[in-house]
Amino acid sequence: xxxxxxxxxxxxxxxxxxxxxxxxxxxxxxxxxxxxxxxxxxxxxxxxxxxxxxxxxxxxxxxxxxxxxxxxxxxxxxxxxxxx
Amino acid sequence: xxxxxxxxxxxxxxxxxxxxxxxxxxxxxxxxxxxxxxxxxxxxxxxxxxxxxxxxxxxxxxxxxxxxxxxxxxxxxxxxxxxx
Numbered sequence: 001x002x003x004x005x006x007x008x009x010x011x012x013x014x015x016x017x018x019x020x021x022x023x024x025x026x027x028x029x030x031x032x033x034x035x036x037x038x039x040x041x042x043x044x045x046x047x048x049x050x051x052x053x054x055x056x057x058x059x060x061x062x063x064x065x066x067x068x069x070x071x072x073x074x075x076x077x078x079x080x081x082x083x084x
Numbered sequence: 085x086x087x088x089x090x091x092x093x094x095x096x097x098x099x100x101x102x103x104x105x106x107x108x109x110x111x112x113x114x115x116x117x118x119x120x121x122x123x124x125x126x127x128x129x130x131x132x133x134x135x136x137x138x139x140x141x142x143x144x145x146x147x148x149x150x151x152x153x154x155x156x157x158x159x160x161x162x163x164x165x166x167x168x
Contacts, residue, residue, distance in 0.1 A: 006086055007126050007129070008126075010097070011124065014129070019127075019154050022127070022149070022150070025149055025159045026145060026149060028151060029145075029148060031141065031145055032142065033132040033133070033134040034129055034130070034132075034145075035085075035131065035132055036130035037127060037128070037129050037130075038128045039112060039125065039126070039127050040126040040128070041123065041124075041125065041126060042091050042092075042093065042123070042124040042125060042126035043103075043106070043121060043122070043123050043124070044093070044120075044121070044122045045118055045120070045121050046118070046119045046120035046121075047118050047119065048117040049117070051145070053160050056115065057123075057125050058126040059113065061115055061118075063148075064104070064113060065109055065110060065113060065115070066106070079137075081150075083159075
């Protein structure tokens with residue numbers, strides 16, 4: 001069993017209106033020290049062992065479903081979970 | 085200048101319909117090895133140095149705006165960015 005953490009973020013060149021809205025909200029709460037906010041997605045997947053290497057499976061899942069690679073970047077971390 | 089990464093996840097006891105939908109989609113793409121998906125938010129903040137410790141500021145921002153502590157947990161990582 002693997003625990004996989006996937007981070008999906010907008011590419012640097014893509015505008016992030018949600019991040020801008022959060023930044024403006026933080027400014028209106030007087031956190032003027034915040035100069036930039038970018039918002040992304042964070043996913044935790046539990047994956048059973050299979051015949052294929054887990055890195056290959058996760059990369060394929062990211063490309064096919066979890067990230068929109070036209071406008072988003074992704075990265076992931078794989079941890080081997082101890083069987084209960 | 086600090087780069088802060090904030091992770092907001094649903095508490096373990098809270099149902100995650102979005103995660104279930106993603107899991108079902110992965111199963112219909114034949115990734116049957118995926119046994120669980122939990123979806124959260126990932127935020128990257130750029131924060132200027134101020135009088136207050138940055139840990140204290142980020143914790144307060146999470147409690148007040150970035151996370152709904154009734155149903156969500158948060159954690160964050162702080163990196164000191166090199167001035168350009």
